[in-house]
Amino acid sequence: MAGPVTAAAGTTVLDVVAGDRLLPVVVLDDVEAAPPLGAALKAGGLRTVEVTLRTRTAVAAIRALADHTDLVVGAGTVTTVDQVEQVIDAGARFVVCPGFSAAVVRRCQEHGVPVIPGVATPTEIQTALDAGLSVLKFFPAEQLGGLPMLKALAAPYPGLRFVPTGGITTANLRGYLDHPSVLAVGGTWMVAAGLLAAGRWDDVTTLTAAALAAAREGDR
Incomplete structure (x- = not known):
């Protein structure tokens, strides 16, 4: 099980995401499921x-x-900007968007909260760079052409980091993570809706641990 997220002095939110290399993307219909979900993810080794x-x-x-x-x-x-206010008030420590919104990015920056907007084209990447961002979401990754497309997009932008999301699984995550532009990958399989609805927390923990092992295999 991972240690407290505040263990290392100077560690940022994006450092924690980069350390896990795996970001579970949750759709939660029942707020009562939140505490056991959090416990299951931590038991599997995740901190984000x-x-x-x-x-x-x-x-x-x-x-x-x-x-x-x-x-x-x-x-x-x-x-939307209104959603930014709501989630930060609720305790969100970073924000992820499906696409790029200058207003949303600006409001997150005003709050000092990391924001990872989605991009799919060089023009969107340029716009994000102009806004001062260095970590972007590549979404929907597999539908856009997967790793070959990401490599092509990343090539002109050394130092830019991506979080590919969309169609990522334990079977293909290692290929993404082996590319130097990839900070982490986002996925849903370890927190699938059916598992959460049925309260199968042990399965969430097992799938999380297996995904983390695969994600970190090439980092040893």
Whole structure:
């Protein structure tokens, strides 16, 4: 099990994401499931989780996870400035967006909260660079052409880091993580909706541990 997220002095939120190399992307319908979900992820070795704003209970779930676990909790599928305010008030420590919104990025920066917007083209990457960002979400990764497309996009931008999300599994994550532009990968398989709805927390822990082992295999 991972240690407290505040263990290392000077560690940033993105350092923690980079250390895990795996960001679980959660769609949570029941806020009561948040505490056991957090415990299951930590038992599997993770220190980070992204809760997407795809349900009515998402903001409450972020608050529950932030209040009752030592995970670094982020908010995903953030598309408006109002949502930025809601999730930061709930305790989100980073924000992830499906695409690039200058207004959303600016508000996160005003709050001093890391933001990882989604990009799919060189133009979007240039726009993000102009906004002062250095970590971007490549989304939807597999549907856009997967690792070959990411390599092509990353080539002109040395030093830029990506979090590919969309179609990532234990079977293909290692290929992404072996590329130097990849900070971490995002995925849902260890926190699949069926597992959460059934309260199969032991399975969440098992899948998380297996995914982390695969993610870190080439980093030893």
